[in-house]
Amino acid sequence: MNSEVKVIQPSGILDSLQANELRREIGDFVSAGIKYILIDCQNVEFMDSSGLGGLVMTLKMVRKQDAKLALCSLNEQLRMLLELTSMDSVFDVFQNSAEFDQTLVTA
Amino acid sequence: MQYSGVISVPYKRDLRVNSKLEELPYILSWFNRLNKSLVPGLIWIQCQTALAEGFTNAVRHAHKNQNVETPIDIEVTVAETSLQIRIWDQGPEFNLQKKLQSLPQAADTNAFGGRGIQLIARLTDDFSYTRTESDRNCLLLVKHFLPSPPSS
Numbered sequence: 001m002n003s004e005v006k007v008i009q010p011s012g013i014l015d016s017l018q019a020n021e022l023r024r025e026i027g028d029f030v031s032a033g034i035k036y037i038l039i040d041c042q043n044v045e046f047m048d049s050s051g052l053g054g055l056v057m058t059l060k061m062v063r064k065q066d067a068k069l070a071l072c073s074l075n076e077q078l079r080m081l082l083e084l085t086s087m088d089s090v091f092d093v094f095q096n097s098a099e100f101d102q103t104l105v106t107a
Numbered sequence: 108m109q110y111s112g113v114i115s116v117p118y119k120r121d122l123r124v125n126s127k128l129e130e131l132p133y134i135l136s137w138f139n140r141l142n143k144s145l146v147p148g149l150i151w152i153q154c155q156t157a158l159a160e161g162f163t164n165a166v167r168h169a170h171k172n173q174n175v176e177t178p179i180d181i182e183v184t185v186a187e188t189s190l191q192i193r194i195w196d197q198g199p200e201f202n203l204q205k206k207l208q209s210l211p212q213a214a215d216t217n218a219f220g221g222r223g224i225q226l227i228a229r230l231t232d233d234f235s236y237t238r239t240e241s242d243r244n245c246l247l248l249v250k251h252f253l254p255s256p257p258s259s
Contacts, residue, residue, distance in 0.1 A: 013132050015163075046135055048159045049226050077152045084229050085222070 004035040005104065007097060011043035019054020026058055030067045037062060038100050042073035047081055059091065068092070072100050116145060117186035124162075126170040126177045134162055134181065141183060146190055150252045154190050157230040157248045158183075160223040161194045169198025169244060192248040201244065203236035 006029045010022055026037055039055075047055075055071075062069040072094040074082070082088040094100040122137050124130040138158055143151050158181070165179050180195040207224050227234055233249035 013135065015128065015131060017128065046155070046159070048131070048156070048163060049223050050163065053222070076149070077156060080149065080152055081156060081226075085226065 004033070005038070006034045006036070007038045007040055009040045009043055012045060014041075014044050014047040014051035014055075016048075016050035016054055019051045019058070023054055023058045023061065026069070027061060030062055030065045035067050036104065037067065037069045038094075038097060039069070039071050040073055040097050041071060041075070041078055042096075044075070044078060047078050049081075049085075052081060052085060052087060056087065056090070070094060070100055072096055117184060118142065119182060119184045121180065121182040123178050123180050125175050126166050126173055126179055127175050128163060128166055130166075130179075131159060131162065135159065138183065142185070145187065145255050146185060147252050147255070150190065150250055153230045154192060154248070154250050157227050157234075157250075158192050158194070160227050160230070161192065161246045161248060164223045164227075165194055165196040165198070165246070169196035169201070171198075173197065187254050188251055190250045190252070192246075194246040194248075195239070195243045196246075197243050200238050201236065203246075 006026075008022065008025065010018060012018070014022075022039070029037060059069050070092040073096050074093060079088070082091065082093070094103070118141075120141055122134065124134060135155060135158075138155055146154075162179065162181070170177050170179070177197055180193075182193040184191040184193075203224060207228060210222075210225055227248065230250075231248045232251050233247075235247045237245050237247070239245050
């Protein structure tokens with residue numbers, strides 16, 4: 001596996017509390033030189049607007065350090081929330097982690 | 108309209124929770140255990156999301172200066188063609204419509220948070236926030252849908 005890639009799998013409810021934790025964790029990875037972060041949401045059941053806000057802050061932080069952040073395996077609620085807030089155009093979203101891996105191969 | 112099956116419509120369920128964000132998982136699982144057979148899947152998910160935003164708004168804003176034990180009351184009513192959610196808080200009187208109008212109209216993709224009200228407006232067909240006679244506020248969220256065809 002590419003040493004510059006890190007996959008994170010949060011679970012349950014992605015609210016402000018979880019999103020803050022995620023942001024800290026990803027901040028550490030990016031500081032350590034990780035270039036590609038994938039948040040695999042297959043175990044995330046629900047996200048609220050504060051969770052989404054936390055993800056946007058994380059995305060900004062990652063981009064500022066010339067790294068990339070992507071999401072994959074969103075359930076219907078997460079997809080609905082991203083579309084409704086027009087955030088689906090801001091994040092790179094993949095069907096699953098295999099599709100994300102494919103983009104790294106072809107990059 | 109007569110229903111011969113076990114589903115009783117409309118139905119009304121209520122729940123009382125404390126004023127803390129940690130109640131959210133409990134509220135969501137309670138909501139998900141309600142009878143959703145008459146409600147289209149996407150509508151249910153939108154209502155669940157609106158419920159979460161309404162509850163966290165009550166904790167963060169209406170009950171900002173109240174202690175954790177201050178109750179928040181939730182009531183869900185499912186009818187043949189609509190789903191209504193009511194959330195009562197004991198916070199100060201507040202003009203939600205005025206607040207909503209003061210926010211930028213377009214979706215701000217740079218915004219971090221504080222967009223719960225706008226999200227509620229997009230998720231629902233109707234919503235209101237009114238002062239009740241018992242000095243509480245009631246957030247009403249309404250979603251309409253087409254009746255599901257008979258299963259037999």
